[in-house]
Amino acid sequence: MTSSSVEPKKKKPKERFKRLGVGFKKRLLKFSIVSLIGLCINLAALNFAEFILYHIHSSILEAGHKIWIFSFTYIDLISIATGIAAATLSNYILNKIWTFEKAKVERVITQFLKYAVVGASGAVLKYLLTTALKTAFLHVIPSDRWATVPASAVAFTVTVVWNYIWNEVWTFDVIEGVSESFEIPEGMDFSDVTIITPTFNEGENIGPLLEYLSKHLPGVHVIVADDGSTDGTREYVREFQKTNPKFHLLDREKEAVHGLTISVIDAIKQTETPYFVVMDCDFQHPPEKVAEITVKLREGFHFVVGERDEIPEWSFKRRLISWGASVIGKFSLWLHCSATCGDVMSGFFGGKTDFVKTIIENHPKGFRPQGYKILFELLKHSKRKKTTVGRVGYIFQQRAHGESKISKKHIIEFLKSAFP
Ligand SMILES: Nc1nc2c(ncn2[C@@H]2O[C@H](COP(=O)(O)OP(=O)(O)O)[C@@H](O)[C@H]2O)c(=O)[nH]1
Numbered sequence: 001m002t003s004s005s006v007e008p009k010k011k012k013p014k015e016r017f018k019r020l021g022v023g024f025k026k027r028l029l030k031f032s033i034v035s036l037i038g039l040c041i042n043l044a045a046l047n048f049a050e051f052i053l054y055h056i057h058s059s060i061l062e063a064g065h066k067i068w069i070f071s072f073t074y075i076d077l078i079s080i081a082t083g084i085a086a087a088t089l090s091n092y093i094l095n096k097i098w099t100f101e102k103a104k105v106e107r108v109i110t111q112f113l114k115y116a117v118v119g120a121s122g123a124v125l126k127y128l129l130t131t132a133l134k135t136a137f138l139h140v141i142p143s144d145r146w147a148t149v150p151a152s153a154v155a156f157t158v159t160v161v162w163n164y165i166w167n168e169v170w171t172f173d174v175i176e177g178v179s180e181s182f183e184i185p186e187g188m189d190f191s192d193v194t195i196i197t198p199t200f201n202e203g204e205n206i207g208p209l210l211e212y213l214s215k216h217l218p219g220v221h222v223i224v225a226d227d228g229s230t231d232g233t234r235e236y237v238r239e240f241q242k243t244n245p246k247f248h249l250l251d252r253e254k255e256a257v258h259g260l261t262i263s264v265i266d267a268i269k270q271t272e273t274p275y276f277v278v279m280d281c282d283f284q285h286p287p288e289k290v291a292e293i294t295v296k297l298r299e300g301f302h303f304v305v306g307e308r309d310e311i312p313e314w315s316f317k318r319r320l321i322s323w324g325a326s327v328i329g330k331f332s333l334w335l336h337c338s339a340t341c342g343d344v345m346s347g348f349f350g351g352k353t354d355f356v357k358t359i360i361e362n363h364p365k366g367f368r369p370q371g372y373k374i375l376f377e378l379l380k381h382s383k384r385k386k387t388t389v390g391r392v393g394y395i396f397q398q399r400a401h402g403e404s405k406i407s408k409k410h411i412i413e414f415l416k417s418a419f420p
């Protein structure tokens with residue numbers, strides 16, 4: 001395993017073509033919209049550059065020193081290049097964060113170069129098609145100017161589809177639709193795993209969760225990191241651990257600082273098994289996926305992240321905030337040369353205990369105790385080249401009971417962590 005993020009195995013090209021079938025209509029529509037936006041950006045940047053250059057160099061031009069390269073002036077050439085560069089860059093960013101949001105993580109430079117190569121091949125195709133089609137259309141429309149219109153339109157459409165296909169199968173390795181359900185293998189033992197579940201007033205959820213874990217994950221250790229719940233959560237765990245000695249309440253009621261991040265950090269410090277898995281107490285994270293995460297941790301990954309492939313029934317506002325936070329988070333990790341993954345905002349992830357304990361020890365002041373995004377903070381302190389991150393896709397569930405506790409305060413904590 002060398003780079004950060006996802007599975008080390010390379011997917012064969014044929015399998016990538018098969019992926020075209022999953023959700024491709026939606027992505028093709030997004031890609032077409034981005035292409036049209038790109039066209040506008042291209043024209044705007046080209047004209048803007050031309051306008052500026054003519055003003056700066058008006059004196060030269062007035063003096064009659066027009067510099068020609070083939071049939072273009074150097075101003076034409078620089079303007080065309082500016083238009084192409086602006087459109088390629090903006091289209092790449094939009095496609096990366098919108099059209100192909102479910103793509104595997106790859107180095108931005110490599111990905112951008114691939115994107116540019118596909119774009120260049122599309123440009124050549126468009127030129128050849130436009131020329132050929134124009135000749136054909138001239139038989140029907142005997143006006144040079146009007147024959148260009150349908151020829152360009154057809155060529156543009158074909159080029160968009162061409163670019164889309166190659167970007168989908170080559171530039172962006174889309175992983176949408178891979179969150180297959182996972183059956184816990186019969187006889188699988190979980191003695192080497194500690195599940196950490198932070199809680200604050202989860203009285204209705206804690207019972208069903210602990211019952212499920214003790215029944216379906218034999219041998220598993222559990223730490224419930226509670227921040228002083230007043231609804232019976234702690235009392236339930238205290239009773240439960242009497243008959244289940246591997247289940248343990250970390251009662252943080254009297255701690256000076258309360259918060260999700262610090263609760264998880266405290267629990268990791270107390271973990272004695274080789275691996276741990278952090279999960280919400282509210283059944284938003286499917287518990288059977290703990291087994292899939294465990295399998296990957298045993299393969300040797302430092303982190304294995306439960307990545308949300310689908311988020312049903314979230315309001316537009318919450319989707320927008322989550323998407324914005326994810327973009328900011330990934331950008332921040334990139335700036336820090338840190339390890340990364342497809343869903344850096346995930347609250348469902350596993351880790352190699354020794355590795356993560358070392359990160360925590362080495363950065364005693366490097367975490368926002370009251371933050372909500374512990375995975376992000378751990379990744380931030382992990383070097384990209386020395387950290388391997390696996391993925392497990394899953395469908396984010398509705399909260400079983402109760403309300404989410406995320407608030408504006410947590411968003412501010414996250415921003416302070418992203419840009420300290
Ligand atoms: N220990 C601790 N747990 C918390 C705190 N805030 C939330 N939690 C727990 O962290 C998990 C995630 O919180 P939740 O409100 O579901 O956030 P969401 O999934 O992002 O909507 C749940 O199990 C909560 O009970 C806190 O301040 N301290």
Ligand SMILES: [Mg+2]
Pocket residue numbers: 280282284399404
């Ligand atoms: Mg939750």
